[in-house]
Amino acid sequence: MTAATTRQQRLRNINGVRPPGLPMRALKGLVLLTACLLVLVPFVVMISTSLASPEEIRAAGGYVLWPQDPSLAAYEAIFRGGVVTRATLVSIGVTVIGSGLSVTVVAMLAYGLSRPGSTFHRPLLLMVLFTMLFSAGMIPNYLLVKSLGLLDSYWSLILPTLVSGFQVVLMRAFFLAVPQELTDAARIDGAGELRILVRIMLPLSKAAIAVVALFNAVAYWNAFFNAVLYINSVEKWPLQLVVRTYSVDGADIAVDSAAEVIPPQQSLQMAIVIISLIPILLVYPFLQKHFAKGVIIGAVKG
Structure with missing residues (x-):
């Protein structure tokens, strides 16, 4: 045999x-x-x-x-025009700042909601869960951004999507899975809640942070609808709005019109799309090892 x-x-x-x-x-x-x-x-x-x-x-x-x-004529024509270069820098800035702020706020909110004795614990948790079922809608969001004076501002691309109810629930599930004995021992040693979060919870939550950071980075990098609603100045457009405008509307805004030879439209369209994909393709392999572990946090009990 x-x-x-x-x-x-x-x-x-x-x-x-x-x-x-x-x-x-x-x-x-x-x-x-x-x-x-x-x-x-x-x-x-x-x-x-x-x-x-x-x-x-x-x-x-x-x-x-x-x-x-x-x-590489298509890429040279695109970067020579200056619009794509500026839009790429805008998208990188919005993605880095937005992802960092989002991870920070989500982690702090999730930690507070994971402590049963925290102030207004249950009402705040219900509010977070409510946002997963219902949204205000486009017009109320626009009126809110306008009333805050954020129109035509980079903050209008960051603040409206800063906190996600799903990500708060994900981080909260991880914090609840951390043994209570660790936090009790830290409190006996005189550590406050902020120190417990920074020194104990966050180092143990690398998988969850990687998942939340990846979700936010992809969302901020691919977002263009907020820019359509809130951004009026062309120089403040993110890269995805340039991709949408050139690829869908066919507007020749991405290349230098004074150039002697302009590559075909198909080459320019594909080159812009490739440029918009490269950052995510470069970042994802470093976070992929944490992704599978992070997405199943809280799925198994007992």
Whole structure:
């Protein structure tokens, strides 16, 4: 009896079912390969089209799968225009500041709500849960931002989405899972609540913080609707609004109109999209190891 046969019998005895045969495993592999291709091919087309020459784009009818003579002319034209460079800096600033403030506020609020004896614990928790079910709507939010004097301000891109009820519940579930003996020992040593949060809770909550930071970073980086509502000055546009304006409306705002040679519109569109994807692609691998652990916090009890 071979080792593979023994292993199959052991699996069948444990699970009570026959393990899949070679045809079924091959079918599963084919399905997974097809799914991967469906995801990767559009991404490859975007990169290839952004690097393709005008002749290749015309010959391919608009989009190129594999460029024969790759060129960075589209990227050079975009960054020479200055609009994308400025919008990229705006998006980076909004993402970094917004994510940092959001993680700080969410962690402090979640820690307060995780302490049963805190002031107004239950009413505040109900308010947080209420925001997960109902929202004020676009017009009340606009009137609120206007009344606060935040129109055409960078703060209008940060403050309206600073706190998420889901993220507060996620962090609260983690803080509740921390053994009570740790905080009791810290209080006996004379530590206050802020010191307990900074010295004990936050170092133990790296997975939850990574998940909350990733959620906020992706949300702030991809947000453009708040900019459409609240930002009037073109120089304050974030990158996603530039992507939307150029890719959807076809406005030639992203390139230098005085340039002698302007790359095809398809190359410019794909180049702007690739630029908007690069920061998230660079950050996600460093947070991915915490992501799977963080999203299941509080899912298992006992």
